[in-house]
Amino acid sequence: MAxxxxxxxxxxxxxxxxxxxxxxxxxxxxxxxLATEFGVSRMTVRAALAGLERDGLIERIPGKGxxxxxxxxxxxxxxxxxxxxxxxxxxxxxxxxxxxxxxxPATSAEAEALGLPPNGAxxxxxxxxxxxxxxxAIEHAAFPEALTPLLTADLETGSLxxxxxxxxxxxxxxxxxxxxxxAGDDAPALGIDPQxxxxxxxxxxxxxxxxxxxxxTSSYVAGRxxxxxxxxxAQPQPN
Numbered sequence: 001m002a003x004x005x006x007x008x009x010x011x012x013x014x015x016x017x018x019x020x021x022x023x024x025x026x027x028x029x030x031x032x033x034l035a036t037e038f039g040v041s042r043m044t045v046r047a048a049l050a051g052l053e054r055d056g057l058i059e060r061i062p063g064k065g066x067x068x069x070x071x072x073x074x075x076x077x078x079x080x081x082x083x084x085x086x087x088x089x090x091x092x093x094x095x096x097x098x099x100x101x102x103x104x105p106a107t108s109a110e111a112e113a114l115g116l117p118p119n120g121a122x123x124x125x126x127x128x129x130x131x132x133x134x135x136x137a138i139e140h141a142a143f144p145e146a147l148t149p150l151l152t153a154d155l156e157t158g159s160l161x162x163x164x165x166x167x168x169x170x171x172x173x174x175x176x177x178x179x180x181x182x183a184g185d186d187a188p189a190l191g192i193d194p195q196x197x198x199x200x201x202x203x204x205x206x207x208x209x210x211x212x213x214x215x216x217t218s219s220y221v222a223g224r225x226x227x228x229x230x231x232x233x234a235q236p237q238p239n
Contacts, residue, residue: 008047011038015048019057019068025132028058028066056223059134062191073131074226080174080205083129083137083218084159096127096156099138099189103148110142113204113215121145122215125155128189129218135190136224138198141216169207171214176203178227181219190221197222 011034022028029037034045049066052058059069075086087094106114106122114122122142129137141160143150153163161171179200187194198219205214220226 007040008044009051011040011045012048012051015052016057019052022068024068026068028068030065059224061134064133064191067134073136073224074228077176077227077229080171082159082161082171083139084161087131090131092131093133094157094159095130095133097130097189098155099126099128101125101151101155103145103151106142110215114142114144114212116144123147123150125150125160127155131224134224135192135221137218137220138186138190139216139218141214143214144212147213164207164213169213171205172208173210174203174205176201183219183221186219192221199225199227201227 015034019028031042031045031049034048035042038045049058049060053060056069059067061067073086073090073092075081081089084094101124103121103123106116106120108118110116110122111118111120114120116122123145124140124142126138126140128135129139147164147167147169149167150160150163153160164171179202181198181200183190183192183194183196183198185194186198187196190196199222200217200219202217203214204212205216207213
């Protein structure tokens with residue numbers, strides 16, 4: 001190893017070798033522990049950990065510590081798969097933390113998306129969505145007033161889409177618009193820095209009768225969730 005290589009880079013390389021043998025989800029040593037182990041300052045350790053976090057090898061959660069990370073969950077864009085069902089399919093535990101739930105007048109965007117009159121009401125549910133206790137997204141959902149029974153459902157450990165099915169509504173089709181933003185005021189609830197990028201999906205889901213059922217905006221933490229797009233290559237038109 002070149003002697004001129006910065007100390008934090010040498011530590012980072014050692015930690016990368018350690019991570020290659022680590023169990024996904026296992027706790028990773030804290031900054032003070034690593035500083036003691038390598039006989040360096042916490043600032044040096046912090047620089048080494050920054051590279052590991054940037055490359056998605058560790059997950060640093062304020063108040064909980066660092067953990068060996070899994071690759072970001074990826075959902076095919078063309079597939080309607082609920083957050084709850086995706087977590088189960090990947091062997092992870094889905095949980096939610098309800099931020100707000102109730103009945104209120106619809107915004108103009110919600111009324112248009114759900115086909116409601118301008119003075120119509122909507123059931124709104126805002127939640128932090130988690131995989132294995134790790135916050136992955138903040139979600140704001142609106143439903144027609146007829147779905148008020150959702151407010152008495154288990155919105156933290158249960159599946160909202162399964163509740164819809166039990167009420168006789170089958171989520172069948174959907175369309176999404178993808179944008180991006182920084183976390184900003186949502187950062188504390190997600191346990192991230194305010195400048196962390198979020199992938200935002202605004203979607204409309206219809207039921208088995210093609211009637212609008214749900215208008216939802218989900219903002220996913222970059223590096224913890226991804227949307228996979230399969231596509232074909234457009235062939236050039238002949239001159």
